[in-house]
Amino acid sequence: MDKATTFQISRRGNPERWNVLPILKTTPQLEVDTGFAAGTLTFDLIEVQDWFTPQNGDEVRFSWNGVKVFFGHIFKVSYSGDEVFGVTAYDNMRYLKNQDSIIWPAGTASQRFETMCKATGIPYRVVTRSSYKLPAKVADGETYFDMIKADIDDTATATGKRYFIRDNDGTVEFLAMPSSKSNIIVGDKSLLTDWKYDASIDDAANVVKVVKKSKKDKGKTTATASESSSGDDPANTMLTTKSASGSTVSKWGMLQVVEKVNDDKMNAAAMQQKAKDILREKNKEERTLKLTALGTTDLRAGDSCYIKVQSLTDIGIGPRQVNITKLTHKFDPKNWTMDLEVSI
Template identity: 30%
Template sequence: MTYKVIVDDKYDITKLVETITLKDSLDQIAYQANIRLAVSASSGLPAISPGMAVRISGVPFGEKSMVYLLHPAVIWEAESSNSGTKRLSLTVYDRMIYLEKSEDEFLFPKDQTAVQRLKAYAKEWKIPLATLPEIKTKLGKAVYRSQTIFSMIFADLKETAKSGGDMYHPRMMPGGLQLFKVGSNTKVHALDRLIDLTQMRTLEGAVTKVKVMAASESGGSGKEVPSKVLAIEQSDTEQLGTLQKLIEDDQVKTAAAAKKLAKSKLTGIQETFTISAPDINTIRAGDAVMLKGLKLIVMSVSRDLSAGPGTMTLELGTAELVKRRFYLE
């Protein structure tokens, strides 16, 4: 096992580990691990219970020293079974899980940035922050009532991208919660030791015609009237057929803004890549990688660290696809 698992900051349970899997994706906020332990009477395993701290370390590809891969993290579930050999299965999340499972309400004025709002969430939940980027994109007024902090953060990040800003994804790191700019990793790994490669091309999710509508209003007599069309844009309808999307956005006030929004929603054939390869354990969702000369973004990663260096499965897409799928909907 080229990994180390420490529980409660003092118990090294690495020798008891049979399997470790890790999962990370752009549509989840917390990095997840599943750990299965083989436990004997002589193993000296302390009582394990949800709420205990845990960290996983490993040696990055091409290096010699261990680094934290999942830290700070918490045991969320512990399930034991006994069919001759006692096994303990642990479900572990980084500590952003508390933002995913907790609800609150926040009222924000307009002209704040996603960073300013993240600081407000973190202060309320006593979550340390890493160095945060300077995001200048200003957001509209927000009224968040009875929803998870997770959904509020993603609403802020989506609005940032919709308003012309960069795409960001929250990550819990040893130094605190950070906002990672998608595709900004300094070390871009070339994926050239593939076990398997699947390329998917589909019209599912394609949009070839967009209508942007004004917010619905009733006529003066109280009767319902058709919505006003602010803009219509289309592309590739002759080749791909008409796949129309209607958008009603009360923040769009002008025809020029509606036209820009409509164009941003046009999408052709959706193309994704799924690869299996020897694990590069520092690759996270949101990272850029190179595949056959193409620079792609990791939309999800799952890794199996059960044997030797382990294997990983990545779902990849272009930056444009990532923006449409995760930030413009």
Template identity: 25%
Template sequence: MSYKLLVFNAEANTMYDYAPITQKIDYTTNRNGSAGKLTFSYLQEKPINLTEGAKVQFYADGKEIFLGFVFVIEQDRWGVVSVTAYDQLRYLKANASYSFVGKKLGEIIQQIATDMQLQVGILEDTGYTIPTLTKENAECLDIVEYGLQVTQYNTGRTFVFYDDFGKLSLREAKNMMSNVLIGNGSVLTEYSYKSDIDSDTYNQVKLVRPNKETGQGDTYVFNDSATIKKWGLLQKYEKVDENLNEAQISQQGNIMMAYYNRVLKTISVDGVGGVPGLKAGTMAMFKIKDVPELSTGLFLLLDKVKHIFSDGEHTMSVEAKIINT
């Protein structure tokens, strides 16, 4: 496998390929809440013009993998330099205040990106208009994450917000299907399969709509008596937009119950053969004969993907979960 690790220094107008002197490159993406992160290290035998803010582009076998910017440079007493770069999502950690009325998530992302001077790519139409979204002094990334959550609650569809080699993008998970097979028939060394009701399972949803006339909230409860009897009461509480009518609240409550009222099933895989370009938010086929749910093959949503490029080899660690798309 061939690599290119290009670092551009705009101030000095120079470009240097660090791949020949870099022994290991790690690239990690998470589906929620953080920027894509690329780290590499090298032994500095002579000074190289590397500075904070320098643009980094990484290619594997000619495929675009990562575009970001240097945020951290460390050097130890032995001359080993470690570099951390993040993609554009890192700039969305900036705090801001917004009040959007009647906007779809793509429009909200476009406005924030424009304000933050960031580039956008594909912003798919979610088909859902968010009545109001108001946040004061909040991280821009948290604002987008909230928009993702509200959109999912009201559509039942899973959308992914990510950086696509320098362009902020929004796509539905089912439109990001990979032809990769992970499991039996591919290189698979270690895996851990887990089912739980501890982290993201609820069998009662309580939605509260502010009521200016009464000064109190109108409460709407959705539950499943069968799973409450089986698991005990697991409640999720959410405030909803005051402009939603009862039909809209009912729709949101039913969608949330369909999403949360289940056993969460996740899998972590280590040492699988690397696939250039695979990132969190993609859906990939898992087929593991010893896991009943995966014995015949099933597409799972990738929550976290870590690529390790070292000595010409490429491996991955993957965390994924079963979802209804």
């Protein structure tokens, strides 16, 4: 029978641990997302007088069927009239919500990830190093999550390689997507209980315009010239543009985005290449498949698995390997299930 084998809470830095399995009231739920969000464990505990009260900052350790599935800290405790504590705990990625102002020298996304983790004091590991060198930039008052997301997105745009971060039992890791390729099949006759498929072009673009703004005469100012809504003097402003368009314009209509560049040294060829890189990322449908399946700890967010669903094959989505972008476990001993979101 599936069951929780460890459920302990302790004060930060205190070796004494309380076993809260006997007072667990509801099914614990664990949500892990590769989209730059901390892993979240939620659960309810029955209040026991003169014994134990969960507090913010407490450490939480949770194992299922002998497998460590969560280590983190409590960030929210509620207490209701039926004398039940509602608890929300996050893994160590939560500390990447800290804000900072940094002048980044040119470097790779994995190098910047290391700097961010050192700044927050969380354990980290670079499993797969990125090689693409990002240009220097200024991040002012941004969260570390926003910083690393921008760096990973820029790396993907330039190289086509996708990286992500996740917590592994308290150590935050930087990895390539997928982190591992599983032979597990989620399908009609294997684990699957329900599914939903979506295809959207809401965030797609098939025309990309890269724009560089400069002054016609850097030494000239006019006190009487009218200004545009952006605060620029129209008479003394020059826009240099390069664009790229895709074949889907005839099918979807024109879907244009503008990318502004602040690098005065970027030449026309570099601007054209940037437009092509962005187009490659955006000129496609966003296809998402949500699956409900029987639970297993052999699959993790960031891994890949095989899907094999006859109804999907009927509409052109045959058996294939897909990346798991989000995974939610509902740890019910009588009916352990998991919800997966995968990219097609």
